[in-house]
Amino acid sequence: MRRRFAERLVLATAGVVILMSALFAYLRVAS
Amino acid sequence: MFPYVARRVVWLTIYLLFVLAPVLALLVGDLSPARDFWTEFSSAIAYAGLAMMGLQFGLTARFRYVTEPWGEDVIYHFHRLLSLVALALVIAHPIILFIVTPSRLRLLNFFAAPPVARWASLSTYALIALVVTSLWRVQFRIRYETWHVLHILLAVVAIVAGIIHMIGWGIYLVDPRKRALWIVLPIFWIGLLLYVRIIKPLFLLRRPYVVTEVREERGDSWTLVMQPHHHRGFRFTPGQFGWLTIWGSPFKITAHPFSFSSSAEVADGRVEMTIRNLGDLTSRIHEVPVGGRVYLDGPYGAFTIGNPADMHVLIAGGVGITPMMSMIRTLADQGDKRPVVLMYGSKDWESITFREQLEALEARLDLKVVHVLMDPPAGWKGEHGFINSELMMRHLPPPYREHEYFICGPNPMMDSIEKALGQMHVPLSKYHSERYSFV
Numbered sequence: 001m002r003r004r005f006a007e008r009l010v011l012a013t014a015g016v017v018i019l020m021s022a023l024f025a026y027l028r029v030a031s
Numbered sequence: 032m033f034p035y036v037a038r039r040v041v042w043l044t045i046y047l048l049f050v051l052a053p054v055l056a057l058l059v060g061d062l063s064p065a066r067d068f069w070t071e072f073s074s075a076i077a078y079a080g081l082a083m084m085g086l087q088f089g090l091t092a093r094f095r096y097v098t099e100p101w102g103e104d105v106i107y108h109f110h111r112l113l114s115l116v117a118l119a120l121v122i123a124h125p126i127i128l129f130i131v132t133p134s135r136l137r138l139l140n141f142f143a144a145p146p147v148a149r150w151a152s153l154s155t156y157a158l159i160a161l162v163v164t165s166l167w168r169v170q171f172r173i174r175y176e177t178w179h180v181l182h183i184l185l186a187v188v189a190i191v192a193g194i195i196h197m198i199g200w201g202i203y204l205v206d207p208r209k210r211a212l213w214i215v216l217p218i219f220w221i222g223l224l225l226y227v228r229i230i231k232p233l234f235l236l237r238r239p240y241v242v243t244e245v246r247e248e249r250g251d252s253w254t255l256v257m258q259p260h261h262h263r264g265f266r267f268t269p270g271q272f273g274w275l276t277i278w279g280s281p282f283k284i285t286a287h288p289f290s291f292s293s294s295a296e297v298a299d300g301r302v303e304m305t306i307r308n309l310g311d312l313t314s315r316i317h318e319v320p321v322g323g324r325v326y327l328d329g330p331y332g333a334f335t336i337g338n339p340a341d342m343h344v345l346i347a348g349g350v351g352i353t354p355m356m357s358m359i360r361t362l363a364d365q366g367d368k369r370p371v372v373l374m375y376g377s378k379d380w381e382s383i384t385f386r387e388q389l390e391a392l393e394a395r396l397d398l399k400v401v402h403v404l405m406d407p408p409a410g411w412k413g414e415h416g417f418i419n420s421e422l423m424m425r426h427l428p429p430p431y432r433e434h435e436y437f438i439c440g441p442n443p444m445m446d447s448i449e450k451a452l453g454q455m456h457v458p459l460s461k462y463h464s465e466r467y468s469f470v
Contacts, residue, residue: 003466006108009043009109010109010113013046016047017076020054020055021076024055024057025069025071025075
């Protein structure tokens with residue numbers, strides 16, 4: 001269960017990082 | 032005390048800020064003309080991947096404030112999985128670039144490629160080697176100590192080569208302020224490494240412990256009794272653990288995590304660790320000389336006794352008994368009257384570590400010990416096989432969801448107990464576990 005908790009945490013972190021990277025690229029191209 | 036959940040949110044936010052703020056800072060100030068979306072996206076994930084790699088040093092730096100709300104095992108699992116994410120981001124970076132501009136594929140030729148591309152290759156290969164040797168260390172038969180040195184070296188190579196590539200490519204780091212930021216960042220990351228490897232050992236060097244007894248226990252285990260030498264030691268809560276360095280100074284690259292097995296109520300700073308022979312260093316514990324000097328970094332871990340109003344169900348497998356023993360001894364010393372049930376899985380009757388000590392403690396506490404043997408002797412009337420939900424329900428009073436459960440043992444046992452507790456509708460908040468094989 002604690003492993004699953006860590007796994008969810010990593011997935012959430014990876015999700016945020018990828019989304020923010022996409023935002024970075026969007027802002028760069030849009031500006 | 033600030034609740035654990037709030038502290039987790041704070042640390043997760045800080046972590047994301049440390050990863051994303053330096054990436055988003057690249058958007059500020061003078062910029063070269065933008066390229067297409069996917070090329071820019073691939074740059075962003077490479078910077079983020081490198082920042083994640085650097086922060087890995089922070090996750091394993093044993094900052095108590097960081098690890099306490101999570102538990103050390105979660106932090107190490109997080110560290111391990113994040114390395115896969117960082118690797119995926121770093122590898123996705125060139126793959127996207129190759130898809131967008133196939134002519135860039137020529138950069139894969141290490142000997143013909145410009146130096147700036149070679150640094151990128153070196154960084155990526157080092158990261159791949161790092162992940163592969165970590166995931167399959169046992170299969171490759173790499174000694175833990177050797178792996179640890181290799182792990183640190185590969186991580187430093189991956190980060191330094193990655194930074195040189197980024198500065199060399201020069202798209203985002205032309206502005207001297209941004210370049211300074213991305214030079215200071217790796218210095219900070221490697222500073223975290225130096226903190227663990229140099230500053231902390233210097234502190235530990237001034238606080239040695241002396242081994243006052245090496246006691247044989249049942250089940251091929253040995254208890255080290257350690258007394259602080261010219262200092263007061265530290266206070267721990269039962270269930271916590273420390274990193275032990277024997278046969279060397281605290282500068283030695285590898286310390287080993289072991290739970291305390293003694294009562295937390297001992298006033299003179301004395302601590303005991305009970306260690307089972309599982310090969311490697313643990314097979315030589317009985318050779319530790321009485322009077323010898325050892326170093327203890329601790330206490331760590333969030334696996335500690337809970338609400339005094341609730342029945343405590345301790346489920347231990349093999350040497351997983353050590354943190355439970357500390358809990359039981361501490362409760363006995365405190366004169367605590369809460370009901371405690373210990374379900375204790377062992378190989379056979381003769382190898383039950385602390386068997387006699389537990390019998391004595393049953394008289395001092397409201398403690399019921401349920402031995403579960405894999406290989407029971409003839410005529411054994413107790414439990415045998417694996418601890419499962421039926422077995423637990425035979426020995427625990429309902430409602431099961433009201434008790435506090437503590438689990439420590441080998442990984443397969445912990446997985447099956449967690450499943451069994453789920454079948455018994457025990458909420459997550461009521462069970463606590465620690466995996467001692469987290470490194």
